[in-house]
Amino acid sequence: MTQGFATRAVHAGTEPDPASGSRAQPIHQTTSFVFRDSDHAAKLFALQEFGNIYTRLGNPTVGALEGRVADLEGGTMAVGVGSGHAAQMLAFHVLMEPGRNIVAAKQLYGGSINQLNHAFAKFGWSVKWADIDDLSSFEAAVDGDTRAIFTESLANPGGLVTDMAAVAKIANAAGVPYIVDNTMASPYLCRPLEHGADIIVESLTKFIGGHGNSIGGIIVDGGKFDWKANTDKFPTMSTPQSYYNDLVFADGFGALPLGPDGANVDIAFAIAARAFSLRDLGPALSPFNAFMIMTGCETLPLRMAKHCANAMEVATWLKGRDEVSWVRYAGLSDDPHHALGQKYMPKGAGAVFTFGLKGGYEAGVKLVESLNVFSHLANIGDTRSLVIHPASTTHSQLSDEQKTAAGAAPDTVRLSVGIEDAPDLIADLEQALAGLS
Numbered sequence: 001m002t003q004g005f006a007t008r009a010v011h012a013g014t015e016p017d018p019a020s021g022s023r024a025q026p027i028h029q030t031t032s033f034v035f036r037d038s039d040h041a042a043k044l045f046a047l048q049e050f051g052n053i054y055t056r057l058g059n060p061t062v063g064a065l066e067g068r069v070a071d072l073e074g075g076t077m078a079v080g081v082g083s084g085h086a087a088q089m090l091a092f093h094v095l096m097e098p099g100r101n102i103v104a105a106k107q108l109y110g111g112s113i114n115q116l117n118h119a120f121a122k123f124g125w126s127v128k129w130a131d132i133d134d135l136s137s138f139e140a141a142v143d144g145d146t147r148a149i150f151t152e153s154l155a156n157p158g159g160l161v162t163d164m165a166a167v168a169k170i171a172n173a174a175g176v177p178y179i180v181d182n183t184m185a186s187p188y189l190c191r192p193l194e195h196g197a198d199i200i201v202e203s204l205t206k207f208i209g210g211h212g213n214s215i216g217g218i219i220v221d222g223g224k225f226d227w228k229a230n231t232d233k234f235p236t237m238s239t240p241q242s243y244y245n246d247l248v249f250a251d252g253f254g255a256l257p258l259g260p261d262g263a264n265v266d267i268a269f270a271i272a273a274r275a276f277s278l279r280d281l282g283p284a285l286s287p288f289n290a291f292m293i294m295t296g297c298e299t300l301p302l303r304m305a306k307h308c309a310n311a312m313e314v315a316t317w318l319k320g321r322d323e324v325s326w327v328r329y330a331g332l333s334d335d336p337h338h339a340l341g342q343k344y345m346p347k348g349a350g351a352v353f354t355f356g357l358k359g360g361y362e363a364g365v366k367l368v369e370s371l372n373v374f375s376h377l378a379n380i381g382d383t384r385s386l387v388i389h390p391a392s393t394t395h396s397q398l399s400d401e402q403k404t405a406a407g408a409a410p411d412t413v414r415l416s417v418g419i420e421d422a423p424d425l426i427a428d429l430e431q432a433l434a435g436l437s
């Protein structure tokens with residue numbers, strides 16, 4: 001019997017340390033690992049045996065976290081990296097070549113929009129934007145150079161829910177992997193691999209770590225994409241690689257007995273992400289951060305349940321306030337994304353949502369300054385409640401029109417509701433709203 005989520009959140013990926021008996025995961029704060037002999041070293045470098053070489057390529061503490069998140073997401077193998085953005089860069093690096101494009105939802109975290117528009121352009125990768133509220137826009141955007149479709153499960157900042165099964169069908173028909181950023185939902189609320197996603201990327205900085213103290217990211221291989229059926233499209237996966245004695249990754253790592261009860265699983269994408277992209281681009285996760293994030297992960301189910309319950313209370317309360325013109329939270333029964341929320345994340349619609357102030361831009365600026373329990377900062381997914389006025393901060397360089405399109409109109413305030421007592425959060429909002437008039 002598969003163990004429950006809360007059990008796996010505590011135990012998956014770890015066992016008492018065989019050398020010391022340490023029950024908590026030791027922090028292997030080392031750059032490098034001693035080889036048994038020359039033959040062992042040669043095998044490790046040729047990927048003929050898995051093991052530790054150098055912490056840029058892998059580390060036992062990071063490996064424990066990888067095992068845990070791969071298990072929680074239902075993937076075959078994970079690669080922990082230095083940030084959520086690094087996870088995105090490395091996942092795309094395996095798939096892309098100059099001149100190819102990514103079809104991406106325009107409802108993405110602002111930093112991801114920048115990464116796709118600007119940073120990736122320097123690699124010769126382009127992006128074609130689609131709209132999660134108009135699925136035909138994904139079909140229309142896909143062309144012969146498309147190598148991935150990319151959306152968030154629950155989209156930042158508005159808390160919008162993507163119809164992942166429908167997007168997966170489009171990706172399938174196009175013969176490209178569907179990559180989902182699951183940061184805002186976390187595997188507790190939603191497991192996109194169960195809805196047709198092929199690869200997960202997520203920021204560990206947010207809900208999985210959960211305490212606002214460590215930056216990290218992870219790639220999870222779903223193990224289901226058929227690289228061999230798409231040989232022309234993905235040369236890194238399905239043509240001989242001279243780096244590694246002409247090994248074809250989709251062959252060499254397409255069926256290894258690493259699954260439950262020794263079942264064969266496909267870990268080819270995860271190995272490629274590590275053996276090419278992490279090795280050569282270099283954004284490794286520090287063992288200390290992996291330890292902090294793993295400690296946070298143990299309480300993920302408890303925290304997410306409280307985050308969602310608090311968000312629901314706060315959103316419901318805000319809806320009844322005169323100063324507030326609208327609230328967008330998929331947890332509310334009259335929200336346009338409520339039905340999708342019920343389908344994809346029935347345990348809750350997360351803890352990040354937006355609302356509008358009748359007083360517009362000026363009111364937004366004043367509100368963030370008047371809150372005391374909510375911290376005014378640019379993060380989400382902390383135990384602490386957080387607030388930001390996107391128009392005057394994260395989205396300030398955009399025109400009013402662009403701000404509105406990105407879900408950051410001048411009147412918009414974004415909350416990331418923490419795990420404090422809901423009445424204290426509401427009292428804080430009440431005094432700040434009262435101060436607006």
Ligand SMILES: *Cc1c(COP(=O)(O)O)cnc(C)c1O
Binds near residue numbers: 202
């Ligand atoms: C924060 C965030 C990222 C980037 O993660 P970092 O760890 O900050 O690099 C990506 N996607 C979403 C949805 C995020 O909220």
